[in-house]
Amino acid sequence: MSENVGRWLRDEIENAILSYEFAPGERLDETVLANRFGVSRTPVREALMQLDAIGLIEIRPRRGAIVIDPGPHRIYEMFEVMAELEGLAGSLAARRLDKASREAITATHSRCEQSAGAGDSDAYYYDNEEFHKAIYAASRSDFLEEQCAQLHRRLRPYRRLQLRVRNRLSTSFSEHCAIVDAIFAGNGDEARRLLRTHVGIQGERFSDLVASMAAR
Amino acid sequence: MSENVGRWLRDEIENAILSYEFAPGERLDETVLANRFGVSRTPVREALMQLDAIGLIEIRPRRGAIVIDPGPHRIYEMFEVMAELEGLAGSLAARRLDKASREAITATHSRCEQSAGAGDSDAYYYDNEEFHKAIYAASRSDFLEEQCAQLHRRLRPYRRLQLRVRNRLSTSFSEHCAIVDAIFAGNGDEARRLLRTHVGIQGERFSDLVASMAAR
DNA sequence: ATCGTCATTCTTGTATACACGAATGTTGAC
DNA sequence: GTCAACATTCGTGTATACAAGAATGACGAT
Numbered sequence: 001m002s003e004n005v006g007r008w009l010r011d012e013i014e015n016a017i018l019s020y021e022f023a024p025g026e027r028l029d030e031t032v033l034a035n036r037f038g039v040s041r042t043p044v045r046e047a048l049m050q051l052d053a054i055g056l057i058e059i060r061p062r063r064g065a066i067v068i069d070p071g072p073h074r075i076y077e078m079f080e081v082m083a084e085l086e087g088l089a090g091s092l093a094a095r096r097l098d099k100a101s102r103e104a105i106t107a108t109h110s111r112c113e114q115s116a117g118a119g120d121s122d123a124y125y126y127d128n129e130e131f132h133k134a135i136y137a138a139s140r141s142d143f144l145e146e147q148c149a150q151l152h153r154r155l156r157p158y159r160r161l162q163l164r165v166r167n168r169l170s171t172s173f174s175e176h177c178a179i180v181d182a183i184f185a186g187n188g189d190e191a192r193r194l195l196r197t198h199v200g201i202q203g204e205r206f207s208d209l210v211a212s213m214a215a216r
Numbered sequence: 217m218s219e220n221v222g223r224w225l226r227d228e229i230e231n232a233i234l235s236y237e238f239a240p241g242e243r244l245d246e247t248v249l250a251n252r253f254g255v256s257r258t259p260v261r262e263a264l265m266q267l268d269a270i271g272l273i274e275i276r277p278r279r280g281a282i283v284i285d286p287g288p289h290r291i292y293e294m295f296e297v298m299a300e301l302e303g304l305a306g307s308l309a310a311r312r313l314d315k316a317s318r319e320a321i322t323a324t325h326s327r328c329e330q331s332a333g334a335g336d337s338d339a340y341y342y343d344n345e346e347f348h349k350a351i352y353a354a355s356r357s358d359f360l361e362e363q364c365a366q367l368h369r370r371l372r373p374y375r376r377l378q379l380r381v382r383n384r385l386s387t388s389f390s391e392h393c394a395i396v397d398a399i400f401a402g403n404g405d406e407a408r409r410l411l412r413t414h415v416g417i418q419g420e421r422f423s424d425l426v427a428s429m430a431a432r
Numbered sequence: 433a434t435c436g437t438c439a440t441t442c443t444t445g446t447a448t449a450c451a452c453g454a455a456t457g458t459t460g461a462c
Numbered sequence: 463g464t465c466a467a468c469a470t471t472c473g474t475g476t477a478t479a480c481a482a483g484a485a486t487g488a489c490g491a492t
Contacts, residue, residue, distance in 0.1 A: 003277040004445065006265075030474070040447045042258075045474090046265055049222075053269030061219040062453055062474055077359035081304070088300045143293035220475065246444070256477045261445090278444060278483055439488085446481075456471075462464090 005039055009047035012037065017056050017067055018157050024069030028057065055154070072210045075158055076201060082151050083200035086132065089148055090179065090195040091188035093138035101138035102184065108134045109180050116173040124172075125163055129156075131176060135195075138183070161212040162205070172198075221255050225263035228253065233272050233283055234373050240285030244273065271370070288426045291374055292417060298367050299416035302348065305364055306395065306411040307404035309354035317354035318400065324350045325396050332389040340388075341379055345372075347392060351411075354399070377428040378421070388414075 013033070016022045028048065034041045052059045059065045070078070093101065108131040115123035132152065136145040152159075162168060175198045182191040201209055229249070232238045244264065250257045268275045275281045286294070309317065324347040331339035348368065352361040368375075378384060391414045398407040417425055 006445080007277075031472095041474090042446055042448090046261070046445095049262055049265045050269050053266050061223075063455090064474070074359055077357045080357060081301070081360055081363060084300055084304045085297070088297070141293045141296065143290055144297055147297060222475080247442095257444090258476055258478090262475095279485090280444070434492090436491085437489090440486085442483105442485075444481100444483080446479105448477100448479075450475105450477080452473105452475080454471105454473085456469100458469080459467090461466085 005043040006046035006050075009033075009037060009039070009043055010050045013047055013051060014054075014056060017051075020157075022067050024067050026067045028065045028067065030064075054150075072206075072213060075155075075209070075213075076206060078151065078155055079158075079199065079201045082148075082155060083196045083198075085144065085148050085151065086135070086199045087192040087196040089136050089139040089141075089144055090183060090191035092141060092144070093135055094183045094186050094188035094191045096140045097138060097183060097186070098140075101134070101140075104134040105131070105138060105180060105183065109176060112173055112176055116169050119169065121163055121169060124169055125160055128163075128172065135179075135183070158209060158213070162201070162209055164212060165205070165208045221259040222262035222266075225249075225253060225255070225259055226266045229263055229267060230270075230272060233267075236373075238283050240283050242283045244281045244283065246280075270366075288422075288429060291371075291425070291429075292422060294367065294371055295374075295415065295417045298364075298371060299412045299414075301360065301364050301367065302351070302415045303408040303412040305352050305355040305357075305360055306399060306407035308357060308360070309351055310399045310402050310404035310407045312356045313354060313399060313402070314356075317350070317356075320350040321347070321354060321396060321399065325392060328389055328392055332385050335385065337379055337385060340385055341376055344379075344388065351395075351399070374425060374429070378417070378425055380428060381421070381424045 013022070013028070022028065030041045030044050030048070033044045037044070048057060048059060048065050051057045052065065055068065057065045057067050093105075108127060111127040112124060112131050115127050129152070133149065136148040139145060163172070175194065179191060179194045179198060182194055229238070229244075238244065246257045246260050246264070249260045253260070264273060264275060264281050267273045268281065271284065273281045273283050309321075324343060327343040328340060328347050331343050345368070349365065352364040352368075355361060379388070391410065395407060395410045395414060398410055
């Protein structure tokens, strides 16, 4: 239970949305939520406000809050932006790499290698996140790091779906290898290019995503 | 006065912060704000919550809200990300340009030409905004458009400072010309490259910015 | 004189009460 | 039977009251 009820509720409701417990399009009734969590409406409203700012729900004045349904097209757009930001992070990381960042990338990369080798999709999902976060941090740009982390978080559920696709694990890891090489070689342009294609969802990978979304 | 007091207050306080009426580092007392705007603390808290999510203030639990002081370095980082996003918008615009977007860009571009020719810095400041927004819209990516608009808004005060620098008006406009040419020619890579350097603040332009910030 | 401890005060965090607009169901007319 | 107007209900928006933690100042000890 976080420092105050409002933030705790924000996380709680956010998780519920990201895990599809609250379905896209569903209306979130303040009183119902307040009862469910055993608090008053005030912190519930604060939590909803924050979720609105993050973009997970939409608060229509006097008409309540509904869970936003991004839809395949918008998700594609979000990945498109994510790819661009990660590309920037990679190119900066290649230029500014220091010892600590290098070690962090190496560590998370080898953890990815283990889980990919073991074919453990869930473990890879987690290690992959850490790997990407290490690259954000290596960019040495706090603002970029924050933006990347925020968008990464919002795309989390779809990324998870992606990993389920056959062979994606080993493909993803070999792409990681090339990315690490480029960054460690100080080749910013190459790191940018590789990360862009690694993160972006083009062609059949997009159809795969849509298919797995439709499957739920 | 917007649809509800909370959002109105958000805009009101946001403007006060962006216009330096509330100085960076300053503490924002809920009761004081409530009295000042003649409302209760409830909508004030809602507004502060939203500003926290936007990143303009920081709410420290049980210790009140303070206006964030980005500092030159972080502002540089924000421009760096802005440059990247605008570059993406430009490259997408070049690929996806349709009649309506083409006309919107042409219209705003020629308005920039007028105000730049007249040496009217304030008018150019406004027309320039519209020009960039036209490019965001031309990208045909709603998410990217929103992200660009949000960051653009947050960088507004510093952009204004930049334009004060000698000769920046005509330099900016000639860069616009090249950008328009690249987009209309369908040359996405060129548009991206030009926008990145147009938006970014490298070298002496960064020192200029820091200098004008220190001058206040 | 300085530092630590305790009490007081002030501000934030949460709950509750009230007001107002939107949604909905009912009744009547065509 | 269908549609429209009105009344009622329900939920959001705002204000106020209360609780609890943090900042501040005074007092005492070293």
